[in-house]
Amino acid sequence: MFYFDSTMIILLPAIIIAFWAQNKVNSAYNKYSKVRTMNGYTGQQVARMMLDEAGLWDIQIEVINSKLGDHYDPSSRVLRLSPEVYSGQTIASAGIAAHEVGHAMQHKEAYKPLVVRNSIVPVVNISSSVSWILFFIGILMGFKGLVTLGIVLFSGAVIFQLITLPVEFNASSRALNILKTRNILYNDEVNGATKVLDAAAMTYVAAALMSISQLIRLIAISNRD
Template sequence: MFFYDSTFIILIPALIISAWAQMKVKSTFDKFSRVRSINGYTGAQVARMLLDSEGLYDVPVEQISGRLTDHYDPRNRVMRLSPDVYGSTSIAAIGVAAHETGHAIQHQRHYAPLQIRSAIVPVVNFSSNASWIIFLLGFIFRSTYLLNIGVLLFGAVVLFQLVTLPVEFDASNRALKILSGRAILYGDEIKGAKSVLSAAAMTYVAAALMAVSQLLRLLILSREE
């Protein structure tokens, strides 16, 4: 949620980086979606193999609609892959499937940043919208108390974005090591998968930068009241 004022300029760098990151991940995914892997495994097959190798036989691999909607659901312990990943034998699909498997492995091994992120999800779901509403009410009624509450609530959003960074980078590192170690991808294929996952990681960096920029903006606005 945005409202315009002179502090909006603080968001410009984050907006530019966010736009670039979105274009980068789309172009990189599209590029390596056209490159088929030598072994010819589909994303779903790779996810299943890697899950089974970690003893996660009870984690199903399902297809979900949409594009780049792939995710591991720690609450229901389900791997969900988009059509572009689930049935594709491309390097991009295998990289993404392995990345999501990395999250399942994190969950199994009680990876601390993932546990923290999962724990604060209910708070973030509430504060992401409530923070702006309360902050705007503080502006309208010139209430420092409400402004501070709004800033504090938005701080939870920033924390979530910052904790997400190690979670995503770690999942990608796990994925690349497994793909190489199990000879699922080879040589230049690993480099291609790394390019896809690195581009995807930049979207999380951009989201964190945007959240921090928004928090800085709110702090400045609250001090002007």
């Protein structure tokens, strides 16, 4: 393992940012999950209103037993919300529910970055795992071709992380715009929801930086004599 130790410093900035981003999202969520909205809508009600107004009546909303595991599943066209978001009448629950509806709207409109991301998911899931195996076999056995192939395959994970950024930022932008214009949230409530979603977005930025750093690290290792 000592062979790889010196390259770990490449990951250090990304690791620090990742910890900061996770603390930021936890802090924002914990704060605004305790602040009840003036309208008192639950996350489920917010999502249902937004979906119906977007003409997405067929999309069902389900509860998933996972804290902050909220997501939109494009394959089954189901919006899944954690219990806290589904039943919560808070700024955090409204913001998160609206964000996931933003993804459903992207799906309906065939938003390009989302289409590209969804199309490469199966390939990236396989290539990102295989890349490490090929890379380490190549390093241990001195097969430069396998090392290069591993790096190329891992690049797919980096591309996926980069494409994810506009998808997430756009979903948040859609969510906040609707929450504000439809008067689902008011003034400081919108600011609170913005802080929650901005904090969540930073975790994706951190993930992208980590994957880029890891790619640089692999290249650095491969260039060793």
